Amino acid sequence: MAKVLILDHSKSVRNILRERLEYEGFSAEAVEDEATASDMCEKVPFDLIISDTGCKVPDAGIPFIALSADASVASAVEAVRNGAQDFLTKPIDMNRLMQSIHRTIENPAPAPAAPAPVVRRSRRARPAEAEHIIGISPEIEHVRQLIDKVAPCEARVLITGENGTGKELVARWLHAKSSRAAAPFVEVNCAAIPSELIESELFGHERGAFTSAIKQRKGKFEQADGGTLFMDEIGDMSLAAQAKVLRALQESRISRVGGDKEIEVDVRVIAATNKNLREEIKKGNFREDLYHRIGVIVVRVPALREHAADIPTLVDHFVRTISAEYGARPKPVDPAALEALRQMPWTGNIRELRNVVERLIVLSGERITARDVKEYY
Numbered sequence: 001m002a003k004v005l006i007l008d009h010s011k012s013v014r015n016i017l018r019e020r021l022e023y024e025g026f027s028a029e030a031v032e033d034e035a036t037a038s039d040m041c042e043k044v045p046f047d048l049i050i051s052d053t054g055c056k057v058p059d060a061g062i063p064f065i066a067l068s069a070d071a072s073v074a075s076a077v078e079a080v081r082n083g084a085q086d087f088l089t090k091p092i093d094m095n096r097l098m099q100s101i102h103r104t105i106e107n108p109a110p111a112p113a114a115p116a117p118v119v120r121r122s123r124r125a126r127p128a129e130a131e132h133i134i135g136i137s138p139e140i141e142h143v144r145q146l147i148d149k150v151a152p153c154e155a156r157v158l159i160t161g162e163n164g165t166g167k168e169l170v171a172r173w174l175h176a177k178s179s180r181a182a183a184p185f186v187e188v189n190c191a192a193i194p195s196e197l198i199e200s201e202l203f204g205h206e207r208g209a210f211t212s213a214i215k216q217r218k219g220k221f222e223q224a225d226g227g228t229l230f231m232d233e234i235g236d237m238s239l240a241a242q243a244k245v246l247r248a249l250q251e252s253r254i255s256r257v258g259g260d261k262e263i264e265v266d267v268r269v270i271a272a273t274n275k276n277l278r279e280e281i282k283k284g285n286f287r288e289d290l291y292h293r294i295g296v297i298v299v300r301v302p303a304l305r306e307h308a309a310d311i312p313t314l315v316d317h318f319v320r321t322i323s324a325e326y327g328a329r330p331k332p333v334d335p336a337a338l339e340a341l342r343q344m345p346w347t348g349n350i351r352e353l354r355n356v357v358e359r360l361i362v363l364s365g366e367r368i369t370a371r372d373v374k375e376y377y
Contacts, residue, residue, distance in 0.1 A: 002105050003044060006030040007037045007051040008067070013090075017050060020094060025359075026101075034058065047105050050097075053079055063104050067092060086192050100192060106351075131169060134317050135310035139302040143170065146299050151177035156249075158294050159272040161301030164351030167272040168232060170301055174270055175228040183227030188220045190241075191233035198241045203248070205257035221254045224267045234294065235275035235286060246290045269294060304346040304353060312338045314350065318357040319368075331361060336370035344377060 004026050006017045014030035021028040029044065031037045034056045037049070041060040049064035051057045057064050066079035069090045079087045086100040133144060150157060151174045159167045168187070175185045193201050204219030220229055231237075237245070248254045249269060253262045271294045280286035304311070315333060323330040337360075346352055356377055364372040 002047040003027045003029075004101070005037060005040060005044075005046045005049045005062075007034070007049060007055045007057065008032065009052060009054060013052070013067075013092075017092075020098075021101075024098060048101060050101075057082075065097070065100055065104060080197070087194060087197075089194075102351075103189065103192065131172075133166070133169060133173065134314050135307060136313060137307040137309045139307040140310060143299065143301060146297075147173050147177060150174060150297050150299070152179065154268055155296040156268065156294050157270045157296070158277075158291075158298045159270065159301060160277075160298060161272075161274065162303050162349055163274050164349035165301040165303060166350055167274075167301050168230070170299060171228075171230045171232075171270045171272060175230075175268075178228070178268070180227050180268060184224050185228050185230065186220050186224035187230045187232060189232045191236035195238045195241065198237065199244060200257050202241070202245065203254045203256055206259040216256070219254070219256065221248060221265045221267055222263065225265050226267075228268045228270055231269060231271045231294075233273060234271040235273035235277055235280055239285075239287065242287045242290050246287060246293060249290075249293045271295075304349040308342050308346075311342045311353070314353060315341060315357055318354050319361065322354075322358050322361055326361070328361075331364065332367040334367060334369050337368050337373050340370045340373040340377075 004021055006014050006021075006028060008014050008017070008030070009032055011032070014032065018028045018030045029040055029046075031040060037051075037055070038058040038060075040046075041049075041058045041062065046060075046062050049057055049062050051064050051066060053066050053068040053070070063085045064083070065086045065088065066082075066084035067088055067090055068079065085104045088097055088100065133140060135141075147170065157171075157174060159170050161167050172185065175181060188201060190198065200217070200219065202219045202221055204217050204222055207216050231245075248265070252266065253264055255262055277286050277291050277295070281288045281291060315338060319330045319333060341353070341356075344356075348355075359376050360368045360372055363376050
């Protein structure tokens, strides 16, 4: 069970967030001042802090999400510069907050390191690591074959599929099996970045480009130079940002915000979305010319219910890996329990299956039974 610390001067905000987090299955603590938060962090191994920007987040190496009533660009930039994983405005959109919490806990960014002498490294340091794609069904084997065919070429790829199906994992394998494997694999979640910040995040900015831009900053395109840029949830990007991305892909050049110098970039773009972009084009929400630029090759990742035959293999994998994380012996899973899991709808796909398996490991007895599945699913 992930542990979350809420830091906010407002009692009502603390109570609302705590109730929602506990309802969602998190362990939550709420405090109103920085001193109490620091004491709590020394006693409890929190996975995440949710903090109002008016509070100082404890320097404990714990990822945090910033909340603010100030929706200005300056406030957002300041929060990101201070290390926030995400920036959300008040009143809080609970659905977006929950998405951000799950994303941050499951894929935390490295904690800021203490200042150290600058050591220049080659950008061809080491290949990106990717977990195995688990499954033996024809549907998953088809995805593997597509990866093997597409990875060596330079064609842009659009990965489609529902949330939780493993689109990021497919992107990592496309990079790992490409000629760019030793170069950077840089991710950007287009849905997690406020629209007013997306241009700076992608293309960087010059010093003084806007309030709080106290130094020059390279964007994701420059960071991925020579490697792969994975643009997740590209269907949620604003039309204005889409136009700038289109230009970057057409010309292989970008300009930082506040600058007039054009910078050449050598980047292979892999995009992903859970939306039907052709429908979004009809609605006027997505540019058709950008769709044809990013979708030279389309790889569809099937929903878990479409390859339910892989559920026993996935369950075995998750039982072993999660038990190892807990320092415990893997629990046996009854055949009836596996069959019960196969019958579930899995609207959250593989991500949901992993969460359910972890819940079963924690809450079941000596073995995982069909009754456990019925009770804890």
